[in-house]
Amino acid sequence: MHFQLQVFVTVVEKKNFSRAAEALNLTQPAVSQQIHSLEDHYGVKLFERNSKRVEMTRAGEILYQYAAQILNLHQEAHQAINDLMGLVTxxxxxxxxxxxxxxxxxxxxxxxxxxxxxxxxxxxxxxxxxxxxxxxxxxxxxxxxxxxxxxxxxxxxxxxEDEMVLIVPSGHNLALLNEVHTTDLTEETFIVREAGSGTRFVVEELFRTLEFHPKREIQFGSTQAIKNAVEAGLGVAFISKWSIQKELKLGTLAYVRMKGHSFPxxxxxxxxxxxxxxxxxxxxxxxxxxxxxxxxxxxxxx
CATH class of the missing domain: 3.40.190.10 (Periplasmic binding protein-like II)
Structure with missing residues (x-):
């Protein structure tokens, strides 16, 4: 019964007998056979089938709620026994x-x-x-x-603890400073994430705190792309300190902090x-x- 419930739950989650069979490393007829056995056992139809996908009947929806719990409890029981034996698996x-x-x-x-x-x-x-x-x-x-x-x-x-820091190319004139003021950044191009990005939201909050708005911005779609752009001399950027460890060791980027501000x-x-x-x-x-x-x-x- 446990295996049949596993097959049933997989069909529900994959919404397709073929994909469920692939996930379980079974043939599609084998999956169908297990579902038919469950339907015979409970005396109900569990799925409405069509050429593209399967939909649960009301009986299928009820069984799914319990089947998911049963499989989860079975996994928890197995894990608890392993824990008792001191196994980390x-x-x-x-x-x-x-x-x-x-x-x-x-x-x-x-x-x-x-x-x-x-x-x-x-x-x-x-x-x-x-x-x-x-x-x-x-x-x-x-x-x-x-x-x-x-x-x-x-x-x-x-x-x-993370911190947002200003990164510049290692040969940049600001790289020689430990702290900079917003007046030092007025002519800089800022490399930023695209609109809607969580990192972009954090950086915009940072700009508001500093009461500063970049004169020029270039948008990139990833942190790695931003780092590459700064290394290439396209501009400067605010970025997480944990994302630049390799570049700091290699000496391709430097970081500075804003005078009178920290952004943890x-x-x-x-x-x-x-x-x-x-x-x-x-x-x-x-x-x-x-x-x-x-x-x-x-x-x-x-």
Missing amino acids: GKLSIGASLTIGEYVLPKLLSVFTKQFPDVEASVSIGNTEVIADNTLNNRIDVGLVEGPVNPANLIITPFL RPFSIIWKKGQFQSRAMKEFVNLTVSSDFLSALEAPMT
Whole structure:
């Protein structure tokens, strides 16, 4: 019965027998047979089938609610037994917002997987809002976010302090200074993210705080593109300090701070209140907030 429920849930989520068969590494007739067996067992029709997709009947909708819970409880029971035996195994789904996902999480996962090689980790990247929503809806076990989130139904624990700094090419005249004033920037072209980007929102807030508006802007669609543009001498940019560690070591970029201002922001780890925490998730959280990992990440900035 457990396998039949797994097949049923997969068909629901894939909305197609062929895609479900591919995901389960089964033939389509085998998937159909398992669904027919379930329908015979309950004496109801679970799907309305057409040439493009399948839709659940009302009975299918009811069964899906219970089947998802049963499969989740089965996984939790299996994990709890492993935990009892001191094993750190199983699957761990992690979501991360863009800057963390690109520049912090790879280092974190490198340390984690060396310590716990039997944990199968999967990662999804999105903006902070998407990661928080996925956490609340049990699509991921734990999230790493760089923006504010609604604390309702979420445990939010800061684990790393970020800072927005002004980056310039290493040969730029401003690279010789530790601090600059807005008057030093009036003739500079600013490299910025596209409208609608979370990073663009943070930078616009920063400009408002400084009461400064760039004379010229060039938009790029990613943090990496912004760094490349600054290295090429197209302009300067405000960017997360954690995204420029490699360039600082290579000497291709330099950073300065604004005189009389600092722009810190916390990176936080989040999970849903009351959710079951596997041993793998507990170990990941513990590592993320540990002083050992923070020391390993410590940037060469003062």
